[in-house]
Amino acid sequence: MWAWIATLICGISSAQAAPDEVLIPAPPSLSASSYLLVDPHSGKVIVEYQADQRLPPASLTKMMTSYLVEHELARGNLKLTDKVRISEKAWRAPGSRMFVREGTFVELNDLLKGIIIQSGNDASIAVAEHLAGSESSFADLMNQHANLLGMNDTHFVNSTGLPAENHYSSARDLSILAQHIILDYPEHYKVYSEKYFTYNDIRQANRNKLLWRDSSVDGLKTGHTEEAGFGLVASAKKGDMRLISVVMGTKSEEARAQESQKLLTYGFRYFDTRQLYQKYEVLNENRVWGGATEQVKLGLGEHLYVTIPRGQEENLSASLSISEVIKAPIQPGDELGKVIISLNDEVITEKPLIALNAVEEGGFVKKVWDNLVLFFLGIVSS
Numbered sequence: 001m002w003a004w005i006a007t008l009i010c011g012i013s014s015a016q017a018a019p020d021e022v023l024i025p026a027p028p029s030l031s032a033s034s035y036l037l038v039d040p041h042s043g044k045v046i047v048e049y050q051a052d053q054r055l056p057p058a059s060l061t062k063m064m065t066s067y068l069v070e071h072e073l074a075r076g077n078l079k080l081t082d083k084v085r086i087s088e089k090a091w092r093a094p095g096s097r098m099f100v101r102e103g104t105f106v107e108l109n110d111l112l113k114g115i116i117i118q119s120g121n122d123a124s125i126a127v128a129e130h131l132a133g134s135e136s137s138f139a140d141l142m143n144q145h146a147n148l149l150g151m152n153d154t155h156f157v158n159s160t161g162l163p164a165e166n167h168y169s170s171a172r173d174l175s176i177l178a179q180h181i182i183l184d185y186p187e188h189y190k191v192y193s194e195k196y197f198t199y200n201d202i203r204q205a206n207r208n209k210l211l212w213r214d215s216s217v218d219g220l221k222t223g224h225t226e227e228a229g230f231g232l233v234a235s236a237k238k239g240d241m242r243l244i245s246v247v248m249g250t251k252s253e254e255a256r257a258q259e260s261q262k263l264l265t266y267g268f269r270y271f272d273t274r275q276l277y278q279k280y281e282v283l284n285e286n287r288v289w290g291g292a293t294e295q296v297k298l299g300l301g302e303h304l305y306v307t308i309p310r311g312q313e314e315n316l317s318a319s320l321s322i323s324e325v326i327k328a329p330i331q332p333g334d335e336l337g338k339v340i341i342s343l344n345d346e347v348i349t350e351k352p353l354i355a356l357n358a359v360e361e362g363g364f365v366k367k368v369w370d371n372l373v374l375f376f377l378g379i380v381s382s
Contacts (some may be wrong), residue, residue: 027137027263028047032249032255033050033053035050035051035259036048036245037264038175038179039241039273039307040182047267048171048272052170054168055248056171057161057174057223058224059349060174061158061160062161062223063155063233064146065124065127067177067310068131068141069115070181070184071132071185074179074184078108079108080109081109083107084108084130085103086126087102087125089124091122093124096119098265099122099199100120102198110199111223112191113199117196117206120198122164128159135158135159138161139158139212148376151170152174153173154170155167162225171246178246182235189218190218192219192220193211193219194206195212208232209254210260210261211256214236216268217236218235218237219233219234221369223378236268238268243263243268270309270310272308272310274313275304276305276318278304279302280301282355284297285297288327289327289344291328293360296303297375298353298354301352301354308348316342318341320337321340333355335354336354337353338350339351
């Protein structure tokens with residue numbers, strides 16, 4: 001049972017005056033099969049079109065390949081200095097290549113750059129075989145991770161994105177993957193912004209043209225096959241605001257850059273992202289019944305961000321919905337209510353309000369006394 005507490009917290013204005021009129025144009029319409037623009041911190045989707053359509057991702061697939069490398073590095077199962085043997089299959093890979101030689105050993109760090117910067121199919125296969133023994137086993141691992149990340153419209157058959165039956169993804173799923181690449185392993189993300197990489201005396205440029213045109217863009221990956229058309233997952237940061245754009249199925253390398261730029265420009269110009277509360281920040285303290293102590297601290301288990309139209313900050317309000325009776329025992333992380341954020345009296349997000357500290361059960365006398373108090377107050381505990 002919830003008790004509604006109409007209390008503003010941490011200085012968010014209730015804005016009693018009528019909201020200012022904010023004029024926002026319709027989002028741009030792109031020449032693409034599918035696209036999406038999202039803020040990864042707030043999760044706010046600003047623009048989307050056919051975002052759940054299953055399409056061939058081409059080399060956008062390699063985002064998952066590099067993500068799995070970063071995942072294994074973080075777990076300590078790999079080192080960037082590891083030597084990876086290049087198989088004949090990797091050496092013979094068609095399409096874009098890093099130009100590794102069969103039978104040689106290449107540092108994992110170089111292969112990771114070859115995947116991200118040069119979009120090397122040979123590097124992707126070499127890494128897949130090194131991690132899982134074979135590319136097909138690696139694809140199974142890719143699909144398991146996609147499932148864990150909530151990529152519900154994705155299925156991988158290979159590590160490269162070369163054309164294959166039943167190999168597909170969606171703009172929404174690729175935005176989810178990009179979000180995890182950026183937020184889960186930030187120490188590796190800087191590679192996605194590198195413009196050139198030289199290996200075997202061959203210097204190749206990153207195919208993401210926005211890295212040269214827009215200083216706020218710092219990643220992520222391009223893709224192209226005849227079947228898929230030209231795709232680009234891009235990310236940019238201005239101030240404290242980051243956006244991820246996904247464009248799939250454009251007609252040319254230039255078109256994917258231009259269409260992605262339209263999305264990013266629109267998002268930064270007309271929207272703003274604010275961090276309202278920090279993870280584990282104490283937002284309230286509440287009475288605990290039957291506990292060894294009488295107070296529990298309440299807060300959030302994650303940072304809370306909102307993305308709103310520019311100029312609307314003063315029209316944000318926050319309230320707490322808290323359990324009417326909170327009884328011990330309580331463990332950190334127990335959900336005891338909600339934080340509700342509204343814009344112009346319309347709820348835009350709700351987050352669980354959790355216990356930040358443990359409260360053990362009190363002694364027999366304490367529990368009996370608190371139950372009597374609840375009885376005489378006419379409060380029924382659940």
